[in-house]
Amino acid sequence: MTHDRVADVVARLIRAAADATLLVDAGGTIRVSNATAAALFGWADGALVGRCVDELVPQALRPRHLERRVAFAGQARPRKMGPGLATHGLRRDGSTFAAEISLSPWDDGSVVVTVIDVTERTLEQQAVAASEERFRATFEQAAVGIAHVAPDGRFLRVNRKLCEIVGYERDELMRRSFQDITHVADLGADLGLMRQLVTGEIEHYAMEKRYLRRDGEPVWARLTASMLRRADGAPDYFIAVVEDIDERRRSDDALRRLRAEMEQMLALHVATQTAAAIAHDLNQPLNAVASYNEAALRMLKAGNPRPERLEHALQSASEQAQRAGRVVRELMQFLQKGETTTEAVDLNAVVREALAIIQANGFGGFEAHVHLAPRLRPVQANRMQVEKVLVNLLRNSVEAMREVGIATQRIRIDVLTADEKEMALVCVHDSGPGLDAAVARRLFEPFFTTKARGIGMGLAVSRALVEAQGGRLWYEAGSGPGATFRFTLPFAR
Secondary structure (H helix, E strand, C coil): CCCCHHHHHHHHHHHHHEEEEEEECCCCEEEEEEEHHHHHHHHCCCCCCCHHHHHHHCCHHHHHHHHHHHHHHEEEEEEEEEHHCCCCCCCCCEEEEEEEEEECCHHHHCEEEEEEHHHHHHHHHHHHHHHHHHHHHHHHHCCCCEEECCCCCCCEEEEEHHHHHHCCCCHHHHHHHHHHCCCCHHHHHHHHHHHHHHHCCEEEEEEEEEEEEECCCCEEEEEEEEECCCCCCCCCEEEEEECCCCCHHHHHHHHHHHHHHHHHHHHHHHHHHHHHHHHHHHHHHHHHHHHHHHHHHHHHHHHCCHHHHHHHHHHHHHHHHHHHHHHHHHHHHHHHHCCCCEEEECCCHHHHHHHHHHHHHCCCCCCCEEEEECCCCCCCCCCHHHHHHHHHHHHHHHHHHCCCCCCEEEEEEEEEECCCCCCCEEEEECCCCCCCCCHHCCCCCCCCCCCCCCCHHHHHHHHHHHHHHCEEECCCCCCCCCCCCEEEECCCC
16 A cells, blocks of 8 residues: 555544544644544644644643643654643633643654543542642541541551551551450440441440550540441441540549549448437337336236236237338338329330449449340339339449459340239349359348448349339349349230
């Protein structure tokens, strides 16, 4: 095929090309142009032929483009120039656009030039870059700790504030997992919530937990976690926001301890005053009973010379005993101040509320395994009193586990229908040391306690409250490790 024939074929290919395409000779003159190129630069079809290609470049960029074109002349391989090289095209009306230019060598120093308008793509890339920069700034300068965490717990990305909270340098923290710096008492609850995030049971969660600083000291923080998923729905990574609440938590703990001490002192004072009142009111009639009985015994031993006096002594002793009984009844009526008011109560809801109360009162940090009976009928009970019973049982369990230093503290709560069918049953089982038989026999005795600072009224009062509502509270012996308490309440009719 002759040179002219080849040139004709190339010209046809250029004119048929979908992208803007030009054939430029070694001197920079446009020899062939297609309609797409003319339209892109704002010229009529064919009007670019014979013009210098430099006219299609902004004035400020022409020297640079000329240098590139000259350097490219004679090369045997194509080359691409893009907007990253500040490459732009100049339209006939003076407007410019970001361009991607491809150069392909042709014979006698000619070059095939392909031009693509990438203004929209460039703007999108700039927008993405700006967005990423804003994200980086927000991530790094946030007033709270932020981390991206892999599904296995490894840190993928951490910000400056999180490093400050836990006392690690960034590179040190990146070599660890969140499990490595979580207090062992809080790890179980955190892992359980993470599993629910992975399975999609929950979309996010928040909890107060302790991290371990680099020096080994615990620091309280509020963790809010969510999960980012891939397009196919598979877990990608967790987003963790960590707020330092150590100072506030320590203040709250100190306040709770003070409040607990005051409540204990008040309870002890009330118990002391109650015991003194009982002793005072019962002392006189009981002494009188003893005196009359002694007199009757002396008369019997002497042969009972005067039956009317013996009868008087025995009658008086009986009257004083009845008086003592009245004192006890009146005192109980005063303490109870009327009958216990009951209503239809959602027992499952009361369990959830009791757990929230025990957490708020500083007795959290344990794994709560709650198993509630679905569609459980309401019970006939006093909501506040049932709540008090549950809080007391949960608090006793937490104190027992803390006292012996159990690392992973667990409490299982079951709500179900009792064997009696007309009663609901609540079971509270902990992973503590349990109770020996001697202690278990005296658990519900008033003023019996194994605690150094207890007064021994909690379980006695709890049993009285449950029984006042038609139920029963007891300790389940021989139910495996830990302690198990159960109580029943009647279903509402």
